[in-house]
Structure formats: C-alpha cells, structure tokens
Amino acid sequence: MTTPAPLHLAVALDGTGWHPASWRTENARPHALLTAPYWQDLITEAEHGLLDFVTIEDGLGLQSSHLTDPDDRTDQVRGRLDAVLVAARIAPRTRHIGIVPTAITTHTEPFHLSKALATLDYVSTGRAGVRVQISAKPHEAAHFGRRKIDPLPDGDYNSPAGQEAVRGLFDEAADYVEAVRRLWDSWEDDAEIRDVATGRFVDRDKLHYVDFEGEHFSVKGPSITPRPPQGQPIVTALGHASIPYRLIARSADVGYVTPHDADQARAVLAEIRAEQAAAGRADDTLHVFGDLVVFLDDEPGAARARRERLDALAGEPYTSDARIFAGTPAELADLLQELQAPGLTGFRLRPAVVADDLPAITRSLVPELQRRAAFRTSYEADTLRGLLGLPRPASRYATASA
Amino acid sequence: MSKPLKQIHLAAHFPGVNNTTVWSDPSAGSHIEFSSFVEFAQIAERAKFDFLFLAEGLRLREQGGKIYDLDVVGRPDTFTVLAALAAVTDRLGLTGTINSTFNEPYEVARQFASLDHLSAGRAAWNVVTSWDAFTGENFRRGGFLPQEERYSRAKEFLATAHELFDSWHGDEILADQETGHFLREAKAGAFEHRGQHFDIQGQFNVPRSPQGRPVIFQAGDSEEGREFAASSADAIFSRHATLKEGQAFYRDVKDRLVRYGRDRDQLLILPAATFVLGDTEAEAQETAREVRRLQVSGATALKHLEFVWNRDLSSYDPDGPLPDVEPDLGEHTVARGRAQVRMYRDPLAIVREWREKAEANNWSIRDLVIETGNRQSFVGTPETVAAEIDELVQADASDGFILVPHITPGGLAPFADKVVPLLQERGVFRTEYAGTTLRDHLGIHHPDAESRNERVAS
Numbered sequence A: 001m002t003t004p005a006p007l008h009l010a011v012a013l014d015g016t017g018w019h020p021a022s023w024r025t026e027n028a029r030p031h032a033l034l035t036a037p038y039w040q041d042l043i044t045e046a047e048h049g050l051l052d053f054v055t056i057e058d059g060l061g062l063q064s065s066h067l068t069d070p071d072d073r074t075d076q077v078r079g080r081l082d083a084v085l086v087a088a089r090i091a092p093r094t095r096h097i098g099i100v101p102t103a104i105t106t107h108t109e110p111f112h113l114s115k116a117l118a119t120l121d122y123v124s125t126g127r128a129g130v131r132v133q134i135s136a137k138p139h140e141a142a143h144f145g146r147r148k149i150d151p152l153p154d155g156d157y158n159s160p161a162g163q164e165a166v167r168g169l170f171d172e173a174a175d176y177v178e179a180v181r182r183l184w185d186s187w188e189d190d191a192e193i194r195d196v197a198t199g200r201f202v203d204r205d206k207l208h209y210v211d212f213e214g215e216h217f218s219v220k221g222p223s224i225t226p227r228p229p230q231g232q233p234i235v236t237a238l239g240h241a242s243i244p245y246r247l248i249a250r251s252a253d254v255g256y257v258t259p260h261d262a263d264q265a266r267a268v269l270a271e272i273r274a275e276q277a278a279a280g281r282a283d284d285t286l287h288v289f290g291d292l293v294v295f296l297d298d299e300p301g302a303a304r305a306r307r308e309r310l311d312a313l314a315g316e317p318y319t320s321d322a323r324i325f326a327g328t329p330a331e332l333a334d335l336l337q338e339l340q341a342p343g344l345t346g347f348r349l350r351p352a353v354v355a356d357d358l359p360a361i362t363r364s365l366v367p368e369l370q371r372r373a374a375f376r377t378s379y380e381a382d383t384l385r386g387l388l389g390l391p392r393p394a395s396r397y398a399t400a401s402a
Numbered sequence B: 001m002s003k004p005l006k007q008i009h010l011a012a013h014f015p016g017v018n019n020t021t022v023w024s025d026p027s028a029g030s031h032i033e034f035s036s037f038v039e040f041a042q043i044a045e046r047a048k049f050d051f052l053f054l055a056e057g058l059r060l061r062e063q064g065g066k067i068y069d070l071d072v073v074g075r076p077d078t079f080t081v082l083a084a085l086a087a088v089t090d091r092l093g094l095t096g097t098i099n100s101t102f103n104e105p106y107e108v109a110r111q112f113a114s115l116d117h118l119s120a121g122r123a124a125w126n127v128v129t130s131w132d133a134f135t136g137e138n139f140r141r142g143g144f145l146p147q148e149e150r151y152s153r154a155k156e157f158l159a160t161a162h163e164l165f166d167s168w169h170g171d172e173i174l175a176d177q178e179t180g181h182f183l184r185e186a187k188a189g190a191f192e193h194r195g196q197h198f199d200i201q202g203q204f205n206v207p208r209s210p211q212g213r214p215v216i217f218q219a220g221d222s223e224e225g226r227e228f229a230a231s232s233a234d235a236i237f238s239r240h241a242t243l244k245e246g247q248a249f250y251r252d253v254k255d256r257l258v259r260y261g262r263d264r265d266q267l268l269i270l271p272a273a274t275f276v277l278g279d280t281e282a283e284a285q286e287t288a289r290e291v292r293r294l295q296v297s298g299a300t301a302l303k304h305l306e307f308v309w310n311r312d313l314s315s316y317d318p319d320g321p322l323p324d325v326e327p328d329l330g331e332h333t334v335a336r337g338r339a340q341v342r343m344y345r346d347p348l349a350i351v352r353e354w355r356e357k358a359e360a361n362n363w364s365i366r367d368l369v370i371e372t373g374n375r376q377s378f379v380g381t382p383e384t385v386a387a388e389i390d391e392l393v394q395a396d397a398s399d400g401f402i403l404v405p406h407i408t409p410g411g412l413a414p415f416a417d418k419v420v421p422l423l424q425e426r427g428v429f430r431t432e433y434a435g436t437t438l439r440d441h442l443g444i445h446h447p448d449a450e451s452r453n454e455r456v457a458s
Helices: A036-048 A083-093 A110-123 A138-144 A160-185 A242-251 A262-278 A302-314 A329-340 A354-371 A384-388 B034-046 B078-085 B105-118 B147-165 B223-232 B243-259 B281-295 B298-309 B339-343 B347-361 B365-372 B382-394 B410-425 B438-442 B447-457
Strands: A008-013 A053-056 A098-104 A129-133 A192-195 A200-202 A234-238 A254-257 A287-296 A323-327 A346-351 B009-013 B051-054 B093-099 B123-128 B173-176 B181-183 B190-194 B199-203 B215-219 B235-238 B268-273 B275-277 B378-380 B400-403
Touching: A008 A036, A008 A287, A008 A354, A036 A053, A036 A083, A036 A354, A053 A083, A083 A098, A083 A110, A083 B078, A083 B105, A098 A110, A098 A234, A098 A384, A110 A129, A110 A160, A110 B078, A129 A160, A138 B105, A138 B199, A160 A234, A160 A242, A234 A242, A234 A384, A242 A254, A242 A262, A254 A262, A262 A287, A262 A329, A287 A302, A287 A329, A287 A354, A302 A323, A323 A329, A329 A354, A346 A354, B009 B034, B009 B268, B034 B051, B034 B078, B034 B410, B051 B078, B078 B093, B078 B105, B093 B105, B093 B215, B093 B438, B105 B123, B105 B147, B123 B147, B147 B190, B147 B223, B215 B223, B215 B438, B223 B243, B235 B243, B243 B268, B243 B382, B275 B281, B275 B382, B275 B410, B281 B378, B298 B347, B298 B365, B347 B365, B378 B382, B382 B410
Parallel strands: A008 A053, A008 A346, A053 A098, A098 A129, A129 A234, A234 A254, A254 A287, A287 A323, A287 A346, B009 B051, B009 B400, B051 B093, B093 B123, B123 B215, B215 B235, B235 B268, B268 B400, B275 B378
Antiparallel strands: A192 A200, B173 B181, B190 B199
C-alpha cells in the first residue's frame, strides 16, 4: 500500500458545536459563548493539534433551524459575535494556525471587508483567510432595508429552482471576491518608500485604482490598507451544487464540499475541476476539502451513544448537509483516507460538540493520522499560504509599472 | 471653600494620516504593523490612560488628481485593530472612528456590540459623517448625500444603533442545561425602525454587551455637530485646546445638555493636543521648532495653501511671499479626501487674513503654514506641561486631552513616563484603574441602569 499524501485539516467552529443540543453537554460552557476566553481556548486547542486553520461561522440574523427563515425556537443557541472581530481578537495569541472568519457578501461592502481581512493578516502575521457566503434570507435583507430578497421557490437552496433563484447572489459573490482581491493587489509590496530626500512617503506609481465595475456595485480603490503579508489572504467557500461549485472554481483557494462517499467526491471534484479549467485557472492550486460532522470517541460505540443522547435531548435526529460521522478516531482516519483517494486534499471537520469533539480531533485523530504518515508532525510554515502550499501571489498590477 | 480637584481624562491617538506624523525621524516605526499598535497601546495602558483612539479613512487623499504622497499614506482597519488590541491589553478603552454614511446600522451595531463583548466592556465609537461622492466611489451606495442631510442620517443612524443595542436587555439568555431553555423568549432582540433614512426590522443577533451600549464619541465643531453631541454623545472631541477658546466651547456645549434633559457631567469635552517635552523650557521650544520644520516641508506648505486657493500653486517658492493670485471659488477639486478642506469655508476671508499676517511678520509661505497650522499644544518641561494641563482642566477649558505624539509608536512614552507621574502627584490623575470598563474610567453611567429601572417601573 502506498503512503497517501499528507492531508490538510481544518475545523469549523460554531457556538458550542454543530449538534443543536451540544450546548446541553456537561463541558459546553454555553454562558461563555460571547466571551473572548472561550474562543481563545478553542483556537489554542486547534493549534495544539497542528491544524491548518479554523473557520468561524457567522450570519446577519439569529441562528435558525430553518434554512432561510427564523424559527422562534428557544431551545437552541441563539446570538453570536461578528466573526471577523472574533478572529482578530484571537489572532495575537496564536502563532501558526490559520484563521478564517465567515463574511456575508450579500449585504456588506467589499471595500470594508478587504481592509478588515488585510488587517487580520497583519495582526496574525500572515494567517488570515475568509469564507465567503451569500444570504438568500428575506429576514436578513430586512435587517438592512436596502434590497428585497424573495423567499426561495421550494424553501431549498439546493433544488434547481432554488439554485436558479440564488444565481445572482453567487454572481455577486464572485464579483465581490474579485473586487476584494484587486484591492489587496492595489498596493504593490514596496509602495511605501519613506524617501526623505524627496519628502515622499509612498511611490504613488505603485498604488493602483482597481476600477471594479460589477452589476451590483463598483469600487474605485486603491485600498486604504497596504498589501497584506500574504499578498492575498486565502478565500474559501462552501458548495453543494453547480452554481456554488462555479464560485469555488472561479474565486476560491479552498472549497468545501459535502460528499457522502468516495464516488460522490469523485463526481463533485470532476465538476469543480472542469469549471476551474473553464475559468482559466487550471494551473492554480485549488484545494477541495470534504466537510464532515464528527462525533469522536476512543471507546467503540461511545460516539454513537453520545449522538443518540443528544438527539434525544433535541427531540429529533440531527441531520446535516454534510455526512455525519460517529465512531473512533481510527475509523474516522480510515474514512478520511477513503474519501481522500478521489482527490480531496483535506477536510474541514465540524465538531458536533466542540467541548468533546475538538479535543478528540486534536488529541486522538491527529496522532492516528500522524502514525499513518498522513498528517504533519510540526508546523512547517508561518503563514496560512505556506501551510496550504499556496505561493504568495505577485500583485497583478506590479508588472504594469515594472 | 475651594471646589474639589477635577480628575483629568487622558487618551492616546495613534498618529496616522496627517502631517503631524514625522515619519522621517529615524525612531519612527511602522504605522501598519500590528507590533506598533501593541507597543503604543501598552504604553497608554501602563500610564493608566482612559482609552486609545484610532481615526479612519475610506479613500486615499488626492491633490491635483494624484494620490497625496508627502504624509503617511494608508492605515489598517479600525475594528480589526481594536479587537486584536483587546487581546494584548486589559483595561484600556478602545475607541474607533466609524463613518455613518458608508455603513448600515445593523452591521455597525453588531460590530461594536461584538467589540464590547470581546474586550469585556471597553468599546467606544466615534461617530463621524461624510457626504462626498469622492469617498463614495468605494462603496455600494456610491457618493452622495446632500450635505445638509449628513447630520440627519448620522442622528438617525445612531438612534437606530441604540435601538439595536437596547433590543436585548441582558436577561434573555438562560442557557439552562437541565430544562433545555436557552432563550427566555423567542423574540429576543426584536426591533422595528421606520424612519427617513432607515426602514428596517427583525431581530438583532448580538446579545447585550458588557457596557450595554458602547461609549459614544462625536467630533465636530459646527453648530450641528455641537448639537448632535449634546443630544447623543458621551464625549466630544474638540479642537479648542487653549484656555479662552476652550472655556468658551466648554460652556457652550455643556449649556446645550440641559435642553436634552442631561446633566453637565454626562458629556466629557476632550480636545486633541500634541506635546513636545524638553529638559529645559528653551530646549523644548527648540525641539518644537525643529518638529514643525519636519512636519511642514516646502512642498507640504504649498500643498496646504492649495486647500484654500483651490488651484495649482506648485510654481510658487515656499520660501517666498504668498501667491498673488486669488483663490478659485468654484467647486473644490484640487484637494480631495481632506478634512481640512471643509474647515476653510470662506477662502477669500482666509486669504485676506493670511496675507495681512504674512506681511506684518515678514513670513514666507512655509513660515505662514508653520505659524498658523496645527501647533504643539503643550511645549515645555514635564513640570510646566503637567501644570498647564492641570490648570486648563481645573479652569473648565476641557475635561482632559487626547494626546497625539508626532512619532509612531514610541512617541507617547516620554509623556507616560514623565508627565503622568506629576499629574498623579497633583492628585488629578488615577494611579490605578478603579474599574474595568471604559464607562468606569470616564465616570459615565451605564445605560443598563436606566433601562433596567424603566423596565422595573413599567
């Protein structure tokens, strides 16, 4: 048997975990969710496990068990902090792990997000990324009052009609990422010259207007913030169907997909790679990670029992867009390697209960993968790009003045 | 009987995009790298300052159609820096300027509420307004507010943000693991606002933050600005740092509070001030002169005049007399993205005044800009500077000062190490933080107290 290539591992942080009853477990700390120490502890644990990065979920409305509407439930975690600010708050006290907050492209300003992520890259010295997400939720649009979003035809993003309805929002997201990337490039790396002899602080020939014109917005530029340490922080997106796959293929450095078996992974990868080639990016490294919800326990059967207890507390079985795994770290390592075979380069694990499953990932799964030579044994780079094997891009404007 | 000594409030403004920053000094560090902000914040916290202050810019400044290159250019994002600084400080207040024109209340309110949570109660918002299409070219909403609407939007923006902050009362989260009740009620954070500028409704998704509402600062010297501050702000940033002007401004603004049913101590008046220290008075004066020469090069002086003349003056000799042409009174196009441009509302009067002054004192263009531009507010030995600050505050010229050193980031250290101990000896500045939140430091009451009482009464 050949040794598989080392895989990349990220965890998706969301409240007390992805199971809606996770806040009711003994170690959950639901009262601490809005404090910095809570998030600091999680990222410290993730870094302890040498993970590539953490993502931080976000939204512009209260969490809901419905895909697009509020649900008026009082038995689940509700309320959360701005993910970019959480990321900034936890960055200075870690050294290696990447930090990837979620940003909603439908209601926010690309100029603001561009400088916020560039700054996150400065405060983390090169470990920033973003997960871009659309909002097709009518009630979130009402929080802004600037545009109306109609309810999805079948109440489902993933149906053909749902996909068609959100096509414009994904196109806007692609424009958004393009504008943000141009803003990151708008300062050449050596624009600050501090030339005392001529009294010039910057060389204005190395600052560039981005002049982005899209259907929904235009941005003049240049950015107010100089080019960040990574040149461009990494851009990530989650997809379940062709239209979001196209966004991943056109715009992302890392895409998250939700295959339930190796065949599905193969099919999704084929579609993304075709779109990537069509977008003229065939030679760029585009990671495609599999997303999995995980219940982990060293004791055989214990994870499944835990899942059943939580389902009973929640009053219904937990379902997810992603495959839900409950088992031992060795079983999960087997599954990851099986799903990796068709070409996934990493996984984003969603801990079902962050207090239990995050330490299980870092203290049991990671050593298991290391034993199989399938995961790093120390951080081999100081930047997120470095960890992901992505080169630091040159500014697209640099050649113009060279 | 003499009245008790007023306690002085001190804040530190990270020096950024303006010609007070002497970037050419060999000791000047980065104004972008996070390590600079950490050093600056830790000096301020070591000295028990009330808060650190960050300004904001949303478009690089231009002059004559070109990006302005003589001062520091570029800065990091305000929210992101403040949240990161919360990780490396414990008590220092974290104040950021955020524009109310190119943002939406739901997003800004959740960012400030988040910052307040993540800093355990140290967040403050300096609300500013803008209207110009030049900045607007970077944003979805484009340029543009009619200038007269900028305060009406700002006022409604702030009122709406307060409605969002107050939409959670602080007792909604039960997180009762036994019963399974996370929220007390499903409609936590419900709000509805229908106004001229915002028509929004739904549920705010950040529960009530430690300070209830972040502290609100306002800057602005105009009639509307003073009125806005008196009605809505916890502190006002002013430009009036001298005794007479400061007292007049102080009286004017404090008198306005009554109209809004507020006490005189519910709004602090904090002018911005620079400082230069020396071992002797003469040495400090000499250093101050050198600093001014570094801040105002010949090229900078000409550019400064262009704000008023609104025409290209690059052919003039900065060491020669003032331009003999008259200012262009058409639409202002030469200098864009500059706050100062708005200060010169009557160019003809300014030019007349400057010519008279230059002639009377035999000043060149550069001399004039040096003499009339931003001045070191406090120049002297640590003893004389401490005495002057104390006297100004005790005489009600202000409630304290926001200090802007001319060197990034270490320029605050001499003040922290030499002047602060003297203020402490005088008994007018804290030696330890008494509380943990910025409201504690400023002595501004917690709006939770008010809203809780209202809820109990109703």
